[in-house]
Amino acid sequence: MNQPSRGSWWLLALNLLLGSAQAETAPAPIELASTCPPGFELSGDNSCALHSLYDQYNSMYNQGVGGLKTALPARRDGFSPQQIDLGRQLFFDPLLSGDQTLSCASCHHPKLGFADGQAKSTGIQGRSASRGAPSLWNMAFLTSFFWDARAKSLEEQMTGPLYSPNEMGNTPAQLLGSINANSTYQRLFTAAYPGEPAQPISLAQIYGAIAAFETSLISLNSRYDHYAHGYAEALNANELEGMNVFRSFVARCAECHTPPLFTNQQIAVIGVPEAPGQPFDTGAESQSHNPSWRGGFKVPSLRNIALTAPYMHNGAFANLRDASEFYTKGRGHALPEEEKARVILHWHIWEPKLADLELERLVDFMQSLTDESFTPAIPSQVPSGLTPGGRLPAALQSSTAKADPTPARLVSQGE
Numbered sequence: 001m002n003q004p005s006r007g008s009w010w011l012l013a014l015n016l017l018l019g020s021a022q023a024e025t026a027p028a029p030i031e032l033a034s035t036c037p038p039g040f041e042l043s044g045d046n047s048c049a050l051h052s053l054y055d056q057y058n059s060m061y062n063q064g065v066g067g068l069k070t071a072l073p074a075r076r077d078g079f080s081p082q083q084i085d086l087g088r089q090l091f092f093d094p095l096l097s098g099d100q101t102l103s104c105a106s107c108h109h110p111k112l113g114f115a116d117g118q119a120k121s122t123g124i125q126g127r128s129a130s131r132g133a134p135s136l137w138n139m140a141f142l143t144s145f146f147w148d149a150r151a152k153s154l155e156e157q158m159t160g161p162l163y164s165p166n167e168m169g170n171t172p173a174q175l176l177g178s179i180n181a182n183s184t185y186q187r188l189f190t191a192a193y194p195g196e197p198a199q200p201i202s203l204a205q206i207y208g209a210i211a212a213f214e215t216s217l218i219s220l221n222s223r224y225d226h227y228a229h230g231y232a233e234a235l236n237a238n239e240l241e242g243m244n245v246f247r248s249f250v251a252r253c254a255e256c257h258t259p260p261l262f263t264n265q266q267i268a269v270i271g272v273p274e275a276p277g278q279p280f281d282t283g284a285e286s287q288s289h290n291p292s293w294r295g296g297f298k299v300p301s302l303r304n305i306a307l308t309a310p311y312m313h314n315g316a317f318a319n320l321r322d323a324s325e326f327y328t329k330g331r332g333h334a335l336p337e338e339e340k341a342r343v344i345l346h347w348h349i350w351e352p353k354l355a356d357l358e359l360e361r362l363v364d365f366m367q368s369l370t371d372e373s374f375t376p377a378i379p380s381q382v383p384s385g386l387t388p389g390g391r392l393p394a395a396l397q398s399s400t401a402k403a404d405p406t407p408a409r410l411v412s413q414g415e
């Protein structure tokens with residue numbers, strides 16, 4: 001074996017010394033990924049294109065009915081690996097909230113299906129948001145955002161939570177100031193937007209990177225999808241029965257929750273009840289001034305639905321069984337008296353009189369729509385140096401407390 005010369009021994013020792021000193025004082029600097037997330041392929045122009053088996057199907061065929069081989073709607077992709085990864089840093093960085101306690105993940109947590117397990121979300125200083133947090137899976141395919149569909153792009157959408165005093169409570173000026181003052185963000189934005197002036201970082205770049213990350217959250221590989229692509233054993237007998245009820249002209253679920261996204265992206269008035277004492281939520285009427293949308297909400301996707309209880313815009317139902325049973329309890333049964341004459345329910349909301357067993361099978365089927373295989377990692381550190389993710393959703397706070405007995409005590413007991 002080659003023996004290192006005296007000179008290189010000295011260099012090696014110096015390196016080790018510097019290396020260990022660095023490890024103790026500061027973790028390795030944050031670098032952005034140069035490869036696309038799983039499911040995406042890197043093109044020659046450094047952009048990530050989504051690949052899906054659904055691309056081989058012809059959307060004109062079966063359109064509207066949502067058969068097994070219906071293509072996906074148009075999507076947003078083509079971001080660079082660096083932009084997507086920078087968006088991941090921003091998404092988990094509590095620097096984005098006014099008091100630096102909340103990140104996007106505080107209400108859209110990967111361990112809770114990118115929702116927060118609450119009927120209505122909790123913003124800074126314990127303030128209550130007016131609705132529940134939807135899941136963020138498959139945002140790449142949506143054309144409107146929020147329960148009432150009031151935002152037309154992801155960029156427009158995120159100005160809601162960022163600047164709402166009941167959610168993240170930030171201002172554009174403070175957001176720009178804190179991101180531009182951070183030398184790590186300066187370096188990462190320069191890497192993610194090489195063709196643009198390096199300074200100052202703009203709101204468009206911040207929103208663009210977060211949108212890039214959101215469009216990378218793809219869930220299209222559930223057991224249902226395996227079945228749709230031709231693997232007949234992927235669903236068991238109960239789930240298949242449930243799928244047939246779901247698609248039947250009696251239950252009509254698939255006419256609004258249309259495969260393969262399990263939403264037709266339209267607004268529908270279905271008459272979900274508010275909690276006792278809560279005012280009637282006028283939904284899409286308030287932003288459209290269209291009285292026929294009074295109490296209307298965007299049809300939510302049912303992908304990963306088993307992970308995001310409670311259900312509906314206000315968490316009215318604790319589980320999938322109750323959410324399904326709502327549809328069979330009678331048209332408009334839950335509307336307040338004074339709304340019954342005003343609200344125009346969707347004509348597919350009827351009284352399918354589903355039997356108990358059919359409701360159970362529906363739940364079985366919806367549970368086959370779970371796929372988290374592309375869940376991105378929570379960064380181990382974020383540029384602000386704050387705790388990645390910030391405040392956890394309540395459901396995770398208690399479970400971590402139970403799962404993690406104070407390690408310090410365990411160590412001292414062992415000694």
Ligand code: HEC
Binds near residue numbers: 103131132134166
């Ligand atoms: C305090 C909790 C909270 C925080 C923090 C939060 N959100 Fe939300 N998010 C919500 C709620 C509640 C809604 C639904 C509001 C409505 O529809 O009126 C929502 C809706 C959304 C939607 C629309 C989804 C759909 O299907 O229409 C997207 C996208 C989204 N949030 C992304 C983000 C991003 C990105 C951030 C960080 C910049 C963020 N959210 C921070 C609670 C939060």
Ligand code: HEC
Binds near residue numbers: 267
């Ligand atoms: C007319 C259209 C329509 C039909 C038909 C329909 N839904 Fe819905 N569904 C919606 C809308 C709109 C919402 C959201 C309503 C709200 O939040 O107030 C929703 C919400 C849901 C939710 C909760 C989703 C979430 O993220 O919280 C589930 C579960 C659900 N529907 C299952 C079903 C099942 C099962 C059927 C068939 C028995 C069905 N739906 C039929 C329009 C429809």
